[in-house]
Amino acid sequence: MTCEVGYTILTTHFGNEDAKKIEVYEKLGGYQALRKALKMAPADIVNEVKASNLRGRGGAGFPTGLKWSFLPKDATDVYLVANADESEPGTCKDRELMYWDPHQFIEGFIISAFAIGAAGHNYIYIRGEMMREYVVMQQAIAEAYQRGYLGKNVLGTNFECHITMHRGAGAYICGEETALLNSLEGLRGQPRLKPPFPAVKGLFGKPTIVNNVETLCNVKYIVDKGGQWFADLGAGRSGGTRIVCVSGHVQKPGVYELPMNISFRQLIDEVCGGVWPTGATVKAVIPGGSSMPPLDASELDVLCEFDALMTDERIRPCEYGPDRVFDMGGGRVLRSMAGSGGIVVMNDRTDLVAACSRIMDFYKHESCGQCTPCREGTNWLESVLDRLERGEGRPQDADLLLDMSDNIGGKSLCALGDAAIGPVISSVRKFRDEYVHHVEHKSCLPGTTRYRRLDMPVAH
Amino acid sequence: MSLDFSADAKQKIEALCERYPSRQPVVMAALHLALKEFGALTDDVLRHVAQTLDLPYAHVYGVATFYVMYKREPSGTNTLRVCTNISCMLRGGYEVLEAFERRLGIARGQSTEDFHLVEEECIAACANAPAIVCGTKYFLDVKPEEVADIIAFLRANPHPESEVV
Numbered sequence: 372m373t374c375e376v377g378y379t380i381l382t383t384h385f386g387n388e389d390a391k392k393i394e395v396y397e398k399l400g401g402y403q404a405l406r407k408a409l410k411m412a413p414a415d416i417v418n419e420v421k422a423s424n425l426r427g428r429g430g431a432g433f434p435t436g437l438k439w440s441f442l443p444k445d446a447t448d449v450y451l452v453a454n455a456d457e458s459e460p461g462t463c464k465d466r467e468l469m470y471w472d473p474h475q476f477i478e479g480f481i482i483s484a485f486a487i488g489a490a491g492h493n494y495i496y497i498r499g500e501m502m503r504e505y506v507v508m509q510q511a512i513a514e515a516y517q518r519g520y521l522g523k524n525v526l527g528t529n530f531e532c533h534i535t536m537h538r539g540a541g542a543y544i545c546g547e548e549t550a551l552l553n554s555l556e557g558l559r560g561q562p563r564l565k566p567p568f569p570a571v572k573g574l575f576g577k578p579t580i581v582n583n584v585e586t587l588c589n590v591k592y593i594v595d596k597g598g599q600w601f602a603d604l605g606a607g608r609s610g611g612t613r614i615v616c617v618s619g620h621v622q623k624p625g626v627y628e629l630p631m632n633i634s635f636r637q638l639i640d641e642v643c644g645g646v647w648p649t650g651a652t653v654k655a656v657i658p659g660g661s662s663m664p665p666l667d668a669s670e671l672d673v674l675c676e677f678d679a680l681m682t683d684e685r686i687r688p689c690e691y692g693p694d695r696v697f698d699m700g701g702g703r704v705l706r707s708m709a710g711s712g713g714i715v716v717m718n719d720r721t722d723l724v725a726a727c728s729r730i731m732d733f734y735k736h737e738s739c740g741q742c743t744p745c746r747e748g749t750n751w752l753e754s755v756l757d758r759l760e761r762g763e764g765r766p767q768d769a770d771l772l773l774d775m776s777d778n779i780g781g782k783s784l785c786a787l788g789d790a791a792i793g794p795v796i797s798s799v800r801k802f803r804d805e806y807v808h809h810v811e812h813k814s815c816l817p818g819t820t821r822y823r824r825l826d827m828p829v830a831h
Numbered sequence: 832m833s834l835d836f837s838a839d840a841k842q843k844i845e846a847l848c849e850r851y852p853s854r855q856p857v858v859m860a861a862l863h864l865a866l867k868e869f870g871a872l873t874d875d876v877l878r879h880v881a882q883t884l885d886l887p888y889a890h891v892y893g894v895a896t897f898y899v900m901y902k903r904e905p906s907g908t909n910t911l912r913v914c915t916n917i918s919c920m921l922r923g924g925y926e927v928l929e930a931f932e933r934r935l936g937i938a939r940g941q942s943t944e945d946f947h948l949v950e951e952e953c954i955a956a957c958a959n960a961p962a963i964v965c966g967t968k969y970f971l972d973v974k975p976e977e978v979a980d981i982i983a984f985l986r987a988n989p990h991p992e993s994e995v996v
């Protein structure tokens with residue numbers, strides 16, 4: 372876990388099996404930030420969070436303080452819901468945060484609930500497959516009740532706070548915040564139309580804030596050390612450290628807590644020991660979970676920071692075709708995004724079409740089926756990618772993929788549709804020669820691997 | 832219909848109902864409990880869950896069929912969820928999955944008495960790819976040649992996921 376350029380703030384207790392016990396956590400300074408927070412005015416905590424430049428770690432990088440301020444001023448019955456559904460391919464930090472340091476998460480959660488006025492019942496929505504972490508969290512919550520950090524009178528104050536763990540049961544889409552709220556209400560996990568946004572009308576129709584696990588963990592340190600300290604720790608308009616999960620073709624994959632302003636090249640070479648296997652080079656890097664448009668080898672000097680990935684002009688914009696850019700609204704073109712911190716490195720021996728095809732297989736499977744462009748579109752994209760892989764591709768397929776993507780992007784009910792096309796439009800743009808090769812030679816580029824046998828039907 | 836939740840499960844369900852403004856949200860937990868107690872979510876089991884929570888059967892059916900962990904049919908004791916998503920695929924996830932298929936003599940999606948083999952999407956262990964989860968147990972950085980040991984370990988120490996409720 373340790374590396375020279377790294378921080379140990381959120382990850383301090385990683386590797387320490389005892390830190391999940393409340394008495395050990397307390398000895399290490401735990402729950403002091405909560406004590407401090409309870410003596411502050413909630414509005415002052417919100418102001419510290421605003422000053423901290425904390426941005427959501429769930430995918431969108433939305434400023435947390437600003438999100439909190441969308442709650443109606445005189446709202447009662449506010450809910451705080453933690454998004455612990457982590458299932459964006461390539462992302463493995465929230466699970467580790469919960470396993471190694473459940474009380475850090477609970478402490479950040481209680482402080483945040485206090486700050487936004489979420490008295491009473493609040494919820495952690497945890498992914499169904501995270502069974503070990505569910506058990507760890509249940510145990511930690513029980514301990515927190517015993518010690519008076521949760522309950523009718525938190526630490527003897529008149530702030531009432533309860534946390535209930537709500538277990539999912541296998542559906543990626545429940546990570547989308549409105550699908551998550553539906554699932555919490557005991558419904559099928561299908562996204563809701565926005566607006567209204569959850570801050571106005573969320574869980575059980577009440578104003579609700581949904582935040583990612585890592586986001587909430589950070590709040591503890593903002594209260595402890597101040598918003599300014601947190602902002603200074605970061606870079607530009609992104610406060611704090613960045614937990615990244617590096618996987619794929621590097622020598623030392625891992626979960627690392629790093630400065631915001633580290634470049635992908637430094638990350639791969641200095642933190643992760645270079646490309647794996649020795650002698651290979653980078654072909655592509657997914658910068659923040661499979662939904663984010665991949666970078667190619669010429670774009671690795673860009674920083675991992677939120678704004679850099681969206682605006683750095685060294686990253687080529689995603690386009691459906693000449694003069695047909697992916698418009699993120701307000702005329703902003705999609706380059707890439709920092710997403711959830713899931714960084715997947717692919718070496719020069721990787722068949723990019725195969726990688727894209729596997730990713731599309733996932734979105735097709737996880738589309739909730741509620742709206743047509745996404746349900747049908749992911750199906751079509753997957754079948755065209757599949758036929759390219761099978762050597763049955765047609766000359767127009769690369770353009771067909773872009774055209775189909777154009778019919779999904781911005782035309783779906785939730786962001787899963789946009790997520791699904793990110794890898795397609797970006798890889799067709801940056802690795803078109805591989806798509807063309809698949810058509811012309813009915814095989815992948817010499818020296819590349821597709822990793823899965825094509826005679827195996829994929830059953831789920 | 833002779834199905835009935837155990838006293839313990841009933842108590843858990845009632846305690847959970849206190850933590851939400853209505854009984855409906857508890858359907859998720861009740862289905863997990865039903866899986867533990869009855870082994871599969873058959874139509875009769877779904878009816879019983881509906882009755883317990885005062886919900887329409889159609890509602891419970893809709894929920895049970897939306898989420899893939901709610902098994903409608905009985906399956907092997909240990910559910911092996913073998914990730915083949917991007918990070919795991921790049922590090923040999925499919926080879927691991929195929930090694931299980933050969934060892935267990937079943938295809939993905941099928942069961943033996945003690946194993947249910949699932950091709951899983953990302954299980955948030957990508958930095959330790961290829962990764963497998965079986966109940967509360969993870970197997971990380973798995974190599975195809977370790978498959979026999981994993982099977983032997985789980986035969987001796989079953990980790991049924993339905994135990995987690």
Ligand SMILES: Cc1cc2nc3c(=O)[nH]c(=O)nc-3n(C[C@H](O)[C@H](O)[C@H](O)COP(=O)(O)O)c2cc1C
Nearest residue numbers: 427428429454456457458546547548582583586786
């Ligand atoms: C398809 C889809 C899946 C998502 N999955 C997750 C997830 O697993 N975990 C998460 O925290 N956010 C996920 N999000 C983002 C959430 O909708 C939401 O923005 C986030 O939980 C807000 O928290 P934050 O502001 O702290 O980042 C997902 C979004 C989409 C569109």
Ligand code: SF4
Nearest residue numbers: 739741742745783785
């Ligand atoms: S975009 Fe896809 S996942 Fe989102 S609501 Fe539509 S069908 Fe469902």
Ligand code: FES
Nearest residue numbers: 914919953956957
């Ligand atoms: S891709 Fe396999 S655990 Fe994430």
